Amino acid sequence: MRFTIFQESRKGSRKVNQDRIAYTYSRDTLLLVVADGMGGHAGGEIAAQIAARLFIERFQQEAKPVLKSPLKFLQDSMLRAHAALGSYANQFSMLETPRTTCVACVVQAGHAYWAHVGDSRLYLYRQGGIIGQTKDHSKVQYLVDQGIIGADEVAMHPDRNKIFSCLGGLVDPVIDLGKRTPLRNGDVIVMCSDGLWSVLSKEEMSTWLTSTPILKTAPQMMAEAEKRGGSEGDNLSAIVVRWGPETLTDEPSTTITETLGLGQFETQIDRTLTLTDRKGAQRDLSDDEIEHAIAEIQATIQRYRR
């Protein structure tokens, strides 16, 4: 496989980043995940983290070297992440289950497959136009479908944050699966949290990303989006993949997976958690977190040693 990949998550003006993005690929299969945790306390962040990790871990167990059925993998992983959040809440007697949205995409044998829950989105562009996209599980999307409001009113609508399907919710998630879509060189996949799509229309994203080298323009796009979010700006995250060899720039930016050995994976996932949410999630520490905190304190001691 050949592709160029960009990923970035920004806090916006929030104290904590509850978005998580991750990707991993083997020689023949690529997995992308965006999760946007919900709710106060540390819950949202933990939820997004658990979902992203679960996808990555399951992928590495199942992509040997390819997934038998990408759509089934996506659906199962969503359900397992949902169950994992429930048992996590149980284990730590949390009053509220941590919840998250999730959009995940698999590319295998030249085809894209995706699934989503909630309002994190996927757009698939070909030559600047949209050829595939997810449809939010949100109240406003319902209003659009009913013809009550226009699509352009979604981003500004006061209820735009109300979603009816998520992982970790009281009811089982509604999972939408995107149909198997063959990719052509130059196609661009964008996956993002609502912090991005609510300030940047899909047409604008197309302008930023489809006819330019993404490693150059995607960071600029993120900076612009964060600026637009202003002092109220939500966390914003994106993974952008341009399929095929990079033809728009001479810079060596194309990932070539053929160099990976069989059974080998390349993974990108942020493992840090903000442990000290000021409101204090009612949760004790795991051994991992203790080790992590100690390592962090020791590093700080070293850094400030004179």
Added chain:
Amino acid sequence: MAVTNQALPGAYQLLNYRIDRQISRGGFSIVYRAFDEMGAPVAIKEYLPSSLVLRTEGDIVRASTAENLTSFRYGMKCFFEEGRALAKINHPNVVRVLNFFRANETVYMVMRYERGRTLQQQIQMRQDQMSERLVRHVFMHLLNGLREVHTHKLLHLDIKPANIYLRTDGTPVLLDFGAARQTLTTNRPKLAPMYTPGFAAPEQYRDPDRLGPWTDVYGVGASMFACLAAFAPQAADARIQEDHLVSAKKIWSGQYSDNVLEVIDWCLRLDPLERPQSVFALQKAIRDIPPKKRKLTFFDALKRKLFSELGA
């Protein structure tokens, strides 16, 4: 007799430190004097909340129930907060953290050992009142340390004479950042934060969203008050109901400069907005009015100039 946690015995080898003796036992921890492998003294704080009985013998900390373990681990966060806060601060008037590690199923913080005694002990030992010169000296230095703390966006939240250590040369060290446990505002009765009556500001009782530098400023004012009175001012929660606190200006007029007395009263205002809003503002107030109508020597003048430049 109530069962209590066992301290580590003398000569106990804790990693590369050898325990000498227990110095103190508090609500969340035991502090030991120990020696490092070079034989230099250090102070080691062991996380061991006294409300949870966790070690009745030996060295390993064991929670007797699952619930105990949860509370123990939960409170550990606060201990980490203290470590995190202190690790960032390298200032002569703030206790220095040298190491932080895990052992015996709990966590330890190693600090530079300071020789001297707490301001609390100093107040209790003295028969006569503390001189204005000493009060100024201690608090001007302490405020330098506190300013550094605030610069790092941290609040101490437990400033009181027991947490101000006086080195043998008279310079102060700010101790015990255990209350930088801002995280511990949730209702876990077993590990509830203990605000010290008399020194805690009113917003610490009722309005945790309004904490700020002025909250520590209240603690500084109360500590200065205690230096003069040898007892703490009326607790802030009681003052809100019925304020019996007599102003420092009234009590000690003539014995101390108006400036110091006014500063104390200013720091002790119940309304956070009416207090000095920053340590800098407070330092400026203490410094601005000349202490005595004494002729300045050349040295005094020079020293003052230097101070004001350093402080600005």
